[in-house]
Amino acid sequence: MSPDNLPxxxxxxxxxxxxxxxxxxxxxxxxxxxxxxxQALRLGIESQIGELGEFCVxxxxxxxxxxxxxxxxxxxxxxxxxxxxxxxxxxxxYFLVRGLDVHHLEMIEAVLERHRLALVAEVVGTGPTLxxxxxxxxxxxxxxxxxxGSARAEExxxxxxxxxxxxxxxxxxxxxxxxxxxRAGSPTYHALQRLL
Amino acid sequence: MRVVAVPTTLDERSFDRxxxxxxxxxxxxxxxxxxxxxxVDPYGMLGLLAAGTVAxxxxxxxxxxxxxxxxxxxxxxxxGFFEHxxxxxxxxxxxxxxxxxxxxxxxxxxxxxRSHGDIHVLLDRIQERMAILMRQLHYPVVTAMNFSVxxxxxxxxxxxxxxxxxxxxxxxxxWKRRLGRKAAVIAVMDLGVGFRGSLAATHASRYxxxxxxxTALEAAFIHGMTRLHDPGRGQGIKQIRxxxxxxxxxxxxxxxxxxxxxVPDWDDAPPLEEQLPYFPGAQIGIVLPARxxxxxxxxxxxxxxx
Numbered sequence: 431m432s433p434d435n436l437p438x439x440x441x442x443x444x445x446x447x448x449x450x451x452x453x454x455x456x457x458x459x460x461x462x463x464x465x466x467x468x469q470a471l472r473l474g475i476e477s478q479i480g481e482l483g484e485f486c487v488x489x490x491x492x493x494x495x496x497x498x499x500x501x502x503x504x505x506x507x508x509x510x511x512x513x514x515x516x517x518x519x520x521x522x523x524y525f526l527v528r529g530l531d532v533h534h535l536e537m538i539e540a541v542l543e544r545h546r547l548a549l550v551a552e553v554v555g556t557g558p559t560l561x562x563x564x565x566x567x568x569x570x571x572x573x574x575x576x577x578x579g580s581a582r583a584e585e586x587x588x589x590x591x592x593x594x595x596x597x598x599x600x601x602x603x604x605x606x607x608x609x610x611x612x613r614a615g616s617p618t619y620h621a622l623q624r625l626l
Numbered sequence: 627m628r629v630v631a632v633p634t635t636l637d638e639r640s641f642d643r644x645x646x647x648x649x650x651x652x653x654x655x656x657x658x659x660x661x662x663x664x665x666v667d668p669y670g671m672l673g674l675l676a677a678g679t680v681a682x683x684x685x686x687x688x689x690x691x692x693x694x695x696x697x698x699x700x701x702x703x704x705x706g707f708f709e710h711x712x713x714x715x716x717x718x719x720x721x722x723x724x725x726x727x728x729x730x731x732x733x734x735x736x737x738x739x740r741s742h743g744d745i746h747v748l749l750d751r752i753q754e755r756m757a758i759l760m761r762q763l764h765y766p767v768v769t770a771m772n773f774s775v776x777x778x779x780x781x782x783x784x785x786x787x788x789x790x791x792x793x794x795x796x797x798x799x800x801w802k803r804r805l806g807r808k809a810a811v812i813a814v815m816d817l818g819v820g821f822r823g824s825l826a827a828t829h830a831s832r833y834x835x836x837x838x839x840x841t842a843l844e845a846a847f848i849h850g851m852t853r854l855h856d857p858g859r860g861q862g863i864k865q866i867r868x869x870x871x872x873x874x875x876x877x878x879x880x881x882x883x884x885x886x887x888x889v890p891d892w893d894d895a896p897p898l899e900e901q902l903p904y905f906p907g908a909q910i911g912i913v914l915p916a917r918x919x920x921x922x923x924x925x926x927x928x929x930x931x932x
Contacts, residue, residue, distance in 0.1 A: 461749050463778040464742040465786075497749060497771055499778040500865045504858035533771040540865060544858060 461497040468505025475510060476520070485522040487622065493529025493554075498537050508541040511549060515608060524608055524622055526558075527551040535561075548607040550622050558623040560609060571600040575610060576621040583619065627689075628652075630677075632660040636670030638813075638878065638911040639895075646903040648677050655686040658715070663693040668795035668813035669911045671707050671736060675793060676815050678714040680906060692719030705795060706735035733758050733810060734777075734796040745781045748794065749774055762798050762808055763916040772869050773810070773914065779862040780814045780910055786862075787853070788818025788907060801915070805892050808916040809875075817907040821846050821881040828853045839882030840900050847879060847886045866912075875914040881907070 462468070479486060490507070492498070507527070514523045530538065530553045542549055542562030549561045560572050574589050575581060583598040590597065601619050605612035611620040630647035633640035648656065658678060666674075674690075681688040690711060693699055702708060711717060733755055737748050752774055759770040777794070784792035796812045818824075822842035829851055830837040845851040847867075852860035863879075867888055870877045878887030878895070885899040892915070 461746065461753075461774070461778075463749055463775075464745055464782060466742050467746075496753065497774045497778070499775045499782075500861055501779065501782055504861070508858060533768045533775075537775070537865075540861070541858065544861060 461499075462495050462502045462506065463497055463499040465501045465505050468502035468507075468509075471502075471506040472510045472513075475506075476513065479521050479523045482521075487524045487526065490525060490527045491529050492527060492531070492534050495529075495534065498534045500537050500540055503537040503541045504544070507538060507549070508545045508547060511547050511608070512545060515547075515606070524611060525549065526622060529554060548604070548609045550609050552623075562607075564604070564607065564609075565600075568600045568603055571597055572604055572609065572621075575601070575604075575619055576623060578621070579624040580618055580620045582617045586619070627657050628654040629657045629659050630681075632658055632663050632674065634662050634664045636660075636663060636666040636674065638667075638669040638673075641669060641673040641880075641909070642902055644673060644677050645905045648681060648905075649903045651681070653684045655684075656681040656688040657718075658688060658690045661691050661694045661719075663698055664695060666698065666702070667799065667811050668705070668736075668797050669811065669909070671702065671705060672793045672795055672813045672815040673909065675707075675710055675714055675736070676817055676905070676907070676909070678711070679817055682714060687716055688714070690715035690717055692717060694719075704732055704735075705797065706737075710736055710738065710793065731758075731798075733798055734794065734812075736793055736795040738791060738793055739781050739784050739814075739816075740791040742782070742785060745778055745785075748781070749778060752777060752796075758798060759810065763810060763914070765917055769873065769917065772873070776866050776869050776912065776914075777812065779866050780812065780912070783862055783908070783910070784814065784816045784818070786859075787821070787824040788816035789824070790816050790818030790907065792816030792818070792907070801913070804894075805913075805915055807918070810914045812910075812912040812914070814910040814912075815907065820907055821879070824853050825851060828855075838900075839884035840886075840898065843879060843881055843884050843886040844898075870912055870914065873914050873917075875912060877912045878910070880905070880909040880911075887911075 475488065479488060511525055513519060527538065527549060530551050535553060538549070539561055546563045548564050551559050551561050553559050558576065560569055571586060574586050578585060578589065583601055584594045586601065587594040587597040601610060601612065604610040605619065609622055611622055628651035630644065630651055633643050636644070658674065678688050678690065734748060734752060737744065739745065756770050759765045759773055765773065781794055792815055794814045796810060798808055798810050801807065801809045822839050825842050825845055829845055833841050847863055850860040850864050867877060871888060874890055876887060876890055876893050878885055883900060883902050883904050885902060887895065887897055889895050889897050
């Protein structure tokens with residue numbers, strides 16, 4: 431472990447969903463649609479995370495995905511995040527999505543909202559974005575931590591001109607959402623998007 | 627043999643007349659008389675297939691007297707109607723036995739939905755015909771993609787809730803009188819358990835004596851209820867309503883003896899109908915108007931036949 435209580439090696443794991451769906455479902459399907467497709471995707475991703483060890487940051491790449499429907503997004507994205515938010519999660523996996531286009535965004539937002547989840551995303555044409563059910567203040571805190579990369583609550587609070595107590599609750603909430611990395615016992619919070 | 631007259635215009639509005647005729651036939655063998663059919667849309671085509679299937683359940687295979695209009699027969703052929711009708715009816719009359727050729731004007735031929743794999747196949751087909759949506763309805767890519775999402779979700783509704791196979795079809799038309807511009811019509815039908823049947827085990831008891839086709843449709847359509855205990859479920863219809871509403875369209879679901887829908891300003895259909903003649907399963911109709919180009923005033927009603 432590093433001084434910040436982060437593992438010395440973070441395994442970056444990238445999933446090109448456009449190609450993974452073809453492997454996982456063993457067909458020529460080119461769209462992320464239907465629940466069975468989403469379930470197959472999720473199981474495939476979970477299996478690969480399981481092979482890579484305890485701590486990894488998984489990038490879900492949508493850049494080759496043409497159509498994404500709600501049902502598939504619910505199974506492949508929402509339930510994947512939910513699984514790794516559970517106390518009995520099989521690994522310390524964090525998720526980011528990349529290559530999201532406007533027509534994917536609405537479906538992802540809908541499933542996140544439905545399950546009260548949050549997710550760090552790189553939307554085409556913009557930088558890293560925080561999607562899902564967070565408050566405007568939590569979003570602001572997330573942005574400030576992103577600018578710092580890694581920081582203690584006091585440092586984020588100082589940047590915002592606020593007392594640390596006002597910020598630490600939000601940082602902990604973001605960590606529970608797993609859009610910020612925070613290891614138990616460490617005073618330091620890490621911006622997920624900066625680890626890549 | 628009981629003769630059931632097929633309305634001269636067969637669409638969502640006239641489907642109930644067809645169902646009422648079928649209801650009056652009782653257990654008798656049925657002849658669907660479509661000789662005078664002059665105009666039919668995907669809802670009407672699927673409705674005729676569904677009505678024929680229901681008539682066949684009573685015993686003898688129903689007969690279908692084909693339309694006299696060569697144009698209508700040609701259109702039904704291009705939409706793949708006769709491939710499916712041959713499994714349902716004894717066909718009478720000339721023409722109309724050919725396979726669908728997938729004419730350049732067809733958005734989506736009648737397609738049976740029996741598995742999730744069928745939905746992938748039809749999405750591939752729609753992706754190949756995106757040009758129709760973009761050229762005829764002026765949809766930008768994002769809207770055309772949303773059209774695919776609507777199709778996917780509405781077809782999954784068959785497999786998830788009907789517990790029976792179904793059909794889907796789509797085509798574009800010029801909706802002159804009501805809309806004043808082109809629109810895409812999507813129809814999806816099944817002859818499964820219907821919304822009341824699907825939700826009964828998990829929701830009927832809380833409604834008590836009020837449980838009916840109307841309350842079941844309201845539960846699913848308005849409140850997103852589903853028979854499955856999964857917080858992610860029941861959202862497909864919500865997403866369909868959201869997308870259709872944003873496109874200024876109309877969506878309706880008929881099941882059992884009731885129909886519920888989101889009705890835009892350009893239409894005068896009631897949002898809720900009850901005490902309709904009973905028909906099994908679920909029949910979903912969606913109308914998506916062409917996009918009005920920026921700077922172009924929205925065309926008002928102009929009269930004339932649709």
